[in-house]
Amino acid sequence: DAGITQSPRHKVTETGTPVTLRCHQTENHRYMYWYRQDPGHGLRLIHYSYGVKDTDKGEVSDGYSVSRSKTEDFLLTLESATSSQTSVYFCAISEGQDGYTFGSGTRLTVV
């Protein structure tokens, strides 16, 4: 996806370990978002950011933290991974009311 990359693309981790997912953008967009997507639930907002060091919680933020120290990077940390956090994680960016641009996703499996 042009202008937005997520890493890693796939990860398998053990229960109880911390995990950090990275979203990097080259568009200089102000807003960045982390979603998880699960069958039957659709896209659910975890955390979002409206500027450097400005973040807020979404509807499913428990067990997750975020940081944004630079405009281009938005990190999502699972503090102690659980099997319920097995999911596909998407980062998105936006500027104003023009809709979101999504990354390609990170497929996370917690075993």
Next chain:
Amino acid sequence: QKEVEQDPGPLSVPEGAIVSLNCTYSNSAFQYFMWYRQYSRKGPELLMYTYSSGNKEDGRFTAQVDKSSKYISLFIRDSQPSDSATYLCAMSALGRDDKIIFGKGTRLHILP
């Protein structure tokens, strides 16, 4: 009642047919309406974007918004197998906080 309701499907139609995808919503403050297309193992991509009520056409795709009924539609004419994907409706209200609310998506299969 959920803010945005969307039938998950799957919806299977023969190639060349007209496809109709729909969403209903409850929040009358929504002003911006979008449709995203998501191919398997990919991120959603913005397909159509409309403001307020009315129709918008882009090639084989037409987006329709009826705010009085709180109902939006996406029509696909001359459907192709490459249109097989999950389609997510999405909407947001005016204002500084521009978080978008997504439907759960409808899986569409176009049969050759």
